[in-house]
Amino acid sequence: MVTGAPEAFASVFGKAPQASASAPGRVNLLGEHTDYNDGFVLPVAIAQRTRVAMRRNGRADFRLYAAQLGEQVSFTLEAPPAQHFASYVYGCLLVARDEGAVIPPLDIHVSSDVPMGVGLSSSAALEVGTLRCLRQLLALPMDDVRIAQLAQRAEIDYAGVRCGILDQMASSLADTQRALLLDTRSLERRFVDLPAGTAILVIDSGVPRSLAESGYNQRRAECEEAARLLGVASLRDVGATAAVESLPEPLRRRARHVLTENARVLKAAACSSAREFGALMNASHASLRDDYEVSTPGLDRLVALLQARPEVFGARLTGAGFGGACVALCQAHALRAVGEAVLLGYAQSGGQGKVLVPGE
Numbered sequence: 001m002v003t004g005a006p007e008a009f010a011s012v013f014g015k016a017p018q019a020s021a022s023a024p025g026r027v028n029l030l031g032e033h034t035d036y037n038d039g040f041v042l043p044v045a046i047a048q049r050t051r052v053a054m055r056r057n058g059r060a061d062f063r064l065y066a067a068q069l070g071e072q073v074s075f076t077l078e079a080p081p082a083q084h085f086a087s088y089v090y091g092c093l094l095v096a097r098d099e100g101a102v103i104p105p106l107d108i109h110v111s112s113d114v115p116m117g118v119g120l121s122s123s124a125a126l127e128v129g130t131l132r133c134l135r136q137l138l139a140l141p142m143d144d145v146r147i148a149q150l151a152q153r154a155e156i157d158y159a160g161v162r163c164g165i166l167d168q169m170a171s172s173l174a175d176t177q178r179a180l181l182l183d184t185r186s187l188e189r190r191f192v193d194l195p196a197g198t199a200i201l202v203i204d205s206g207v208p209r210s211l212a213e214s215g216y217n218q219r220r221a222e223c224e225e226a227a228r229l230l231g232v233a234s235l236r237d238v239g240a241t242a243a244v245e246s247l248p249e250p251l252r253r254r255a256r257h258v259l260t261e262n263a264r265v266l267k268a269a270a271c272s273s274a275r276e277f278g279a280l281m282n283a284s285h286a287s288l289r290d291d292y293e294v295s296t297p298g299l300d301r302l303v304a305l306l307q308a309r310p311e312v313f314g315a316r317l318t319g320a321g322f323g324g325a326c327v328a329l330c331q332a333h334a335l336r337a338v339g340e341a342v343l344l345g346y347a348q349s350g351g352q353g354k355v356l357v358p359g360e
């Protein structure tokens with residue numbers, strides 16, 4: 001594929017890039033809506049990546065070309081671009097400048113095969129890819145954890161989503177073969193093998209989703225209110241599940257999801273049985289649907305179809321919810337067949353799904 005290669009950059013800007021880098025999307029296996037509660041998450045990187053190439057352009061403004069959109073925008077650091085996709089790159093440039101980097105006007109080429117708007121962190125891949133490229137071009141002293149932290153800051157300050165650090169840490173540090181067990185408070189982490197003979201299947205429900213406009217920020221505020229009422233800094237600090245019973249609804253159910261989800265992540269990371277791991281994923285979906293209320297009828301139908309297959313150990317919605325994709329832990333040899341059968345069943349109920357992982 002030529003996209004993101006020097007040829008693609010040169011065909012837009014007329015010269016070869018001086019730096020290039022890439023970063024993957026991610027799928028979260030367990031630990032949903034736990035990161036902004038200082039909890040635990042368990043993502044894997046996916047094969048799809050965002051590629052970023054840069055060159056000093058000697059002009060007064062920045063020029064940014066997005067290959068997937070076929071769109072070019074220009075902006076300066078003083079005047080933010082109006083286009084949403086450009087605000088991620090702009091945000092990264094500003095947070096790097098705040099770190100002390102002196103950033104000259106650049107030509108920037110972005111291309112990506114990370115599916116957008118389905119919960120696979122296309123925005124984190126763009127942010128981490130941009131910061132990696134900037135690190136290379138300007139020899140900036142930032143390690144991969146710092147890159148994830150700056151990428152999260154760019155997302156919060158310039159894209160308007162009060163996200164946790166799951167996506168950016170996963171894009172910066174995860175691997176496609178093993179899951180990354182991450183403590184989002186201390187950022188301590190280790191890789192965890194998937195149960196033997198299993199592989200990951202991700203299917204888009206076709207139900208569109210919009211993070212900033214959805215209830216994401218509202219859920220986060222509910223968790224903060226629950227923690228305040230319980231007298232703890234964050235829900236991570238609540239010792240026993242029984243403690244949340246005193247909370248008013250819906251805070252009781254929101255907090256219960258966070259506590260039980262943290263426990264599921266730690267259990268899954270310690271287990272080697274595919275059945276046990278899968279059962280934890282199924283329980284996570286039920287909790288996201290009933291306690292956290294971020295599922296949709298389409299996601300529920302897709303998850304039920306996946307869970308009904310004998311080759312599937314467990315399935316759940318993945319990412320923030322409110323639409324987007326589902327993830328299943330499957331017998332590795334049955335991946336394609338399960339994908340096809342489930343899409344057929346989903347179509348019969350009026351859904352329009354698509355297998356995203358494994359990619360084409």
Ligand code: GLA
Pocket residue numbers: 031032033034035036163164165166167319320
């Ligand atoms: C989005 C956010 C993450 C995380 C997930 C839900 O992907 O960006 O920080 O909160 O939702 O687990």
